Amino acid sequence: MVSNQWEFSDRLDTAPALVRTARQQDLNRLADVLSSSFHTKEGVIGWLYPLFRMGIYEDLRNRFRTKPAHYICLVAVKQPSSASSGHPLGEENLVGTVEMGLRTQSFWQPRSSAYLYVSNLLYSVNIAGRESRNSCF
Numbered sequence: 001m002v003s004n005q006w007e008f009s010d011r012l013d014t015a016p017a018l019v020r021t022a023r024q025q026d027l028n029r030l031a032d033v034l035s036s037s038f039h040t041k042e043g044v045i046g047w048l049y050p051l052f053r054m055g056i057y058e059d060l061r062n063r064f065r066t067k068p069a070h071y072i073c074l075v076a077v078k079q080p081s082s083a084s085s086g087h088p089l090g091e092e093n094l095v096g097t098v099e100m101g102l103r104t105q106s107f108w109q110p111r112s113s114a115y116l117y118v119s120n121l122l123y124s125v126n127i128a129g130r131e132s133r134n135s136c137f
Helices: 024-038 044-066
Strands: 018-021 071-078 093-104 114-127 130-135
Touching: 024 044, 024 071, 024 093, 024 114, 044 071
Parallel strands: none
Antiparallel strands: 018 071, 071 093, 093 114, 114 130
């Protein structure tokens, strides 16, 4: 029988992940996850990685500070069940994120309808104890 790790659970302690709005204290981890998903630390370009990460962090921080209308950043977190997971007990492990905003077409098309804009969709898969990040947008 094949087990689906993402199967539905109504019990919080057995749920694969909890989705919630991102918080100010998530910014460092979000910046780490996003920058490592979209930029490499390898080779010559790796020297620029800290600059890329700082840019992502500042962009997130600005969005949190200005609180744009019709914008939300969601994170999926999993609380480890044991100290063997690599995270201290009680510390949430960020396993996914997505940003969504309501946008309108163009300013020269005032009657155009708004649409949902999805960005930075990212999820983390743990395969045989090795973390792999997949970015979709």
